[in-house]
Amino acid sequence: MKYDNIFNLQGKVAVVAGGAGLIGKELVRGLAEMGAMVILADIDAEKGNIYVKRLTSLNLKASFKYLDITKEKSVINLINYIGKEYGRIDAWINCVYPKTKDWGVKFEYVSVKSWKKNVDMHLTGFFISCQKIAEYMKKQKRGSIINMASIYGMVGPDFSIYKDTKMTTPAAYSAIKGGIITFTKYLASYYGKYNVRVNCISPGGIYDRQPVKFVQNYNRKVPLKRMADKEDVVGAAIYLASDASRYVTGHNLVVDGGWTIV
Template sequence: MKQLENKVILVTGGSGLIGKSIVEDIQNHGGIALNLDINIAKDASLDTHQIYCDITDSKAIESCFKKIHSHFGRIDGLVNNAYPRTKDWGNKFEDVTPESWAKNVEMQLNPTFFLIQEVVKYMVPNRRGAIVNIASIYGVVGNDFTVYDGTNMTSPAAYSAIKGGIINFTKYMASYLGKDNVRVNCVSPGGIFDNQNPIFVANFEHQVPLSRLGQPEDISPAVSFLLSDGAGYITGHNLLVDGGWTAV
């Protein structure tokens, strides 16, 4: 039997760089992966496993989960992976307005709360479920800004606050839901190759022990493992998949 055989697993942002690989890996392990994204036709049938859902809209999530549950009969897993952000995301610290900071916290951090609050309504009565939140190395350590030398790139200030918040919220939820046999973990990727400026790529690869940026396929097996029964005694963990970035 495959490790995710017939498990119904929701993946937010499953059309994106890392999300696509998470969806594929779940499918390869026998799971039924449902992609919840805004990059999907609004009238797509549930049978396509592609569902239009804006995760910043708590009412939309409530009705989307209700539909999925009545169609599939259960919800076994949730991967919080989507990455909504404002148009000015990526501005230097000095240029970030309070409104932009607040909006990004609202769009990126708050949905983690209401997606989990909603999904546990279906997991707790079954006394089983696995939730994986996608965080980042920058929720664990401060940035090494030298990797941006020679480029106009930076890492947004709010990202660290949001991802650090997600990692500790994961521990809160793991503790709260332990009695219900619902596990909550994080996967924290390091930098992922996405055709960035070659100067950044060279700087980054020079600093990371495994001498390369990650690929989405480096991240997805860690997610599938934490969703599986093989991880049945793991909860509240933050699994760093970062080529050793946080080891040095």
């Protein structure tokens, strides 16, 4: 076995659901730069199309397809389309972030309706796409599914980082992301015999022009002394999508500058 090409994605077809978002865009570009044909699938057609245009002008292989991950039919249509057009799907990354308008209100004010809606869109959205794509990959006897989880699916929040800001983190986020991590392990166990690997990535907080106070609090706490850049997540996704990780399944790859080890 030669190792110099181990991360190469040439000839592979990858889907990034939520590919028009902060992290998603980087993943789309990263996978495309490694040689994959990447389908940027998102509910936001405008953002998705603009980004794909930029990538194709750089001679990268990418195309936009509409996806509403909360709708079974939308997921099925997308998989059928890619199957017909490209004949294979090697990697599928769930990087969506559906949320209600009141997302982020303090815990004591969260309504049952809001809680249910968020769990339904986010966790059930991951369920829908994982079920459909795993069944597709089972038939082709290979594939890699990558679910974006979070450090908040692993450890409780440190609320001191929100001190002197209006920010907080929703309880539903912890429940959803914790659910995604164990759901990923369930899927890895269930589909292992079909050579379908299922892993997740748990990033720490990504810098996105948050209030200065918050960033200072965050940086002080984390061992690497900075928030993640969106670029920091890409290597993990390339690894899990490529043959370099061919014997890795059910894993939660933590990309958090050390947040969860202290």
